[in-house]
Amino acid sequence: MHLEATPEQQFLLESMSKFLDAEASPQKLRELYDDSIALDPEYWRRGAELGWISMLVPEQWGGGTLSGRHLPDLMLLAEAFGRSAAPGPLTPCNVVAYAVSQAGSTSQREAILQGLTSGETIATWCLAGTSGRWSPNSVSINASETSDGFRLDGIACYVEAASQADWLLVTARATDGLIQFLVPGSAPGLTIQPMTSVDIVRRFGQVSFAGAVVPVSAVLGDPGDATDLVERQLQLAAIIQCAEANGCAGRVFEFTLKYMFDRYSFGRPLASYQALKHRFADMKLWLECCYATADAAAEAFERGDADAPELVSVAKSYIGDHSVPLIQECVQMHGGMGVTWEHDIHLYLRRALVNRALFGTPEQHREMIAGLLSETVASR
Amino acid sequence: MTVEDVEVFRARVRDWMAVNLPRKRDSQPSVRPDDPSEQRQQKAQLLQRMLFDGGFGGICYPREYGGQGLTPEHQRAFNEEGEAYELPEGLNIPTMTIIAPTLLEFGTPEQLHRWLPPILRGDAVWVQFLSEPTGGSDLAGLLTRAERSEDGFVVNGSKVWSTMAYAADYALCLARTNWDVPKHRGLTMLAMKVHQPGVTINRIRNVTGSTGDFCEEFFDDVRVPADDVLGEVDDGWTVASRLLFHERQAVGGASPFAVGRGMNETSSETRLDLTLLAASVDRLGSDYVRQIVAEAHALHIVSGQLVQRVRTGMRTGQFPAPAGSLPRLMAARVNVRCADIGLEIAGAAAGAWTEMQHLGGEYGHAYLARQSVELAGGSTEMQRNMISERLLGMPREFAPDRNIPFREVKNNQSRRSAS
Numbered sequence: 001m002h003l004e005a006t007p008e009q010q011f012l013l014e015s016m017s018k019f020l021d022a023e024a025s026p027q028k029l030r031e032l033y034d035d036s037i038a039l040d041p042e043y044w045r046r047g048a049e050l051g052w053i054s055m056l057v058p059e060q061w062g063g064g065t066l067s068g069r070h071l072p073d074l075m076l077l078a079e080a081f082g083r084s085a086a087p088g089p090l091t092p093c094n095v096v097a098y099a100v101s102q103a104g105s106t107s108q109r110e111a112i113l114q115g116l117t118s119g120e121t122i123a124t125w126c127l128a129g130t131s132g133r134w135s136p137n138s139v140s141i142n143a144s145e146t147s148d149g150f151r152l153d154g155i156a157c158y159v160e161a162a163s164q165a166d167w168l169l170v171t172a173r174a175t176d177g178l179i180q181f182l183v184p185g186s187a188p189g190l191t192i193q194p195m196t197s198v199d200i201v202r203r204f205g206q207v208s209f210a211g212a213v214v215p216v217s218a219v220l221g222d223p224g225d226a227t228d229l230v231e232r233q234l235q236l237a238a239i240i241q242c243a244e245a246n247g248c249a250g251r252v253f254e255f256t257l258k259y260m261f262d263r264y265s266f267g268r269p270l271a272s273y274q275a276l277k278h279r280f281a282d283m284k285l286w287l288e289c290c291y292a293t294a295d296a297a298a299e300a301f302e303r304g305d306a307d308a309p310e311l312v313s314v315a316k317s318y319i320g321d322h323s324v325p326l327i328q329e330c331v332q333m334h335g336g337m338g339v340t341w342e343h344d345i346h347l348y349l350r351r352a353l354v355n356r357a358l359f360g361t362p363e364q365h366r367e368m369i370a371g372l373l374s375e376t377v378a379s380r
Numbered sequence: 381m382t383v384e385d386v387e388v389f390r391a392r393v394r395d396w397m398a399v400n401l402p403r404k405r406d407s408q409p410s411v412r413p414d415d416p417s418e419q420r421q422q423k424a425q426l427l428q429r430m431l432f433d434g435g436f437g438g439i440c441y442p443r444e445y446g447g448q449g450l451t452p453e454h455q456r457a458f459n460e461e462g463e464a465y466e467l468p469e470g471l472n473i474p475t476m477t478i479i480a481p482t483l484l485e486f487g488t489p490e491q492l493h494r495w496l497p498p499i500l501r502g503d504a505v506w507v508q509f510l511s512e513p514t515g516g517s518d519l520a521g522l523l524t525r526a527e528r529s530e531d532g533f534v535v536n537g538s539k540v541w542s543t544m545a546y547a548a549d550y551a552l553c554l555a556r557t558n559w560d561v562p563k564h565r566g567l568t569m570l571a572m573k574v575h576q577p578g579v580t581i582n583r584i585r586n587v588t589g590s591t592g593d594f595c596e597e598f599f600d601d602v603r604v605p606a607d608d609v610l611g612e613v614d615d616g617w618t619v620a621s622r623l624l625f626h627e628r629q630a631v632g633g634a635s636p637f638a639v640g641r642g643m644n645e646t647s648s649e650t651r652l653d654l655t656l657l658a659a660s661v662d663r664l665g666s667d668y669v670r671q672i673v674a675e676a677h678a679l680h681i682v683s684g685q686l687v688q689r690v691r692t693g694m695r696t697g698q699f700p701a702p703a704g705s706l707p708r709l710m711a712a713r714v715n716v717r718c719a720d721i722g723l724e725i726a727g728a729a730a731g732a733w734t735e736m737q738h739l740g741g742e743y744g745h746a747y748l749a750r751q752s753v754e755l756a757g758g759s760t761e762m763q764r765n766m767i768s769e770r771l772l773g774m775p776r777e778f779a780p781d782r783n784i785p786f787r788e789v790k791n792n793q794s795r796r797s798a799s
Binding site for chain 2: 004274281289292293310311313318365366367369
């Protein structure tokens, strides 16, 4: 629920929700389940027309938002995505669009942003290795300098839409820190192995680089350590995932609450049982906390506050810890129907579970927080 | 008159504070926990007087009653500037954030001229006489009686859980004035002088063994003048409902009237306590301890973020008043979880300790009172009722006492005398 949405944002939200309700209905999601791609290019192009990948891109490169509020608008969109468990690589496309906008050369911006914002092309991000850790310290692709460029070796895992991506943003370790490349999906020397996911429409792949050679012109931005930008990309991805998980939890909470009034047992609506009322009170509390912490993280990120990394980890750990259990509570409220394929609730449970698992589990983000706290205490 | 721009005000506050207010001692809470409560309160009253004299007393209160006639945004700016200074935080609950806002809503101009300026000057401290030994959550079922006399009311009965009543000047006392109507319709809110013939006050010893701030009071023919009825006779429930609203706001840390830190807003220092405890028992290397320390830290932060969200939602009108129960419930849940985490980290020292291990001992000791935050200011069960019924619109609990004259309702006193 958006407490301070401007009229432009209200309009944005309504048009996005209307589109997603029609084009990403539970029925359509189920139909896509067995599809190895699960993404209709026309759907993605039309979504892009609504601004899905434009929000973090400056206007001169084809971006911009109606309300002029970049990340808040993207948060609205991501939440709407979660409310439909919608298909499409929202997170990686926006992260790459952000990274190229921030650090790309003129020719990189020209080559990539126009296609991304119009929905003609798709981009994704290769960062985590098979260990499933998302941090600058756990990059598992190595870049070694050659006479006319770089040679990439290693495996990136959990890469969303890897098979469909026209562009891969590859974060790699070089001798003097991190370096990022923009690599076409068709580049020789890389192979993509599809992964299986619990998400009904999101597809992931494992990308192996075996001596892939990329030219110097593929390096994103100026040479030099890219750790700061990688950190910000990570924070951004986590924030989008949080907003999406909140959308899942919010939608499930709403239809489950409604069900409590419709469903009778022992001659009275389920909503009248205090044992259940109190569980809804707790769920309402978690939900409002989830919204509060995601918004706070996004604001800190947008302002570039020093505590943004901390607040992102707070949000990602709290939301991971509460969105998924909230949905499971709601499964329980539905009785046996809640654990069937037929009921829609699993569509949201799947998405929330994936978002909990990727870009840092609650445990990993808590370890981040503990690291910050230890530093503070040690410095006294 | 135009209202002063918030940033102009902020600059003025900053300059004034630098010259006039004492700074908090480094790395220490503004008042040591072992300061006696009364001393703490006197200090808060002195600080309030300094604010008042400096033109910052009662920032959101009308000028005609001694306030500054400004907005909650000004109060927030003041609080942000005041982070490093001693502020009269001890007067927030209940005087500044619960009682005074209620007086403002229901008091007559005559009453407000009489009551508000002393409060804003730091001269008068108020307390709530609400809960009774026969029941806390079922407030409207109270049994203290106020009977009409020539010049007002005569009160008999008893109250409990009033905070620092012994050091207060006035109390808002809810009493029954009509027994022939349903329970919510026969109550009257009285402003009662605390120190007067017929009022006996005892301090209650806490579970931790210390004599705390909680009191119980006994009333024997206590006189309250007719001029000191707040709101209408027999309509005290309307007043009490607003009082409880302000209480939820205050206890949840969302009161716009709070000076300095609200109750639910922990300082960065407090948030480090568990990390310091873990360091003191040399357990910061344990993955498990690191996890729970970080969890506690995250919960504190989210709790504060929720306060902001609810404040915003109430300002924009998207949250109704009962949303104040959300921060209240969160504060309680976080407190309980953090008490558990403290106990866990403290390890053996929570059970027995020497002077060397006193930090662990403090957590063992504090754990004894773990539930107090789940109970004070309305139990979490009541908050959950409030959230599910008033915020989510779920059906209210069945109550057999709702539509019958109160004298026919079964209560803990009548049941005892019947057996």
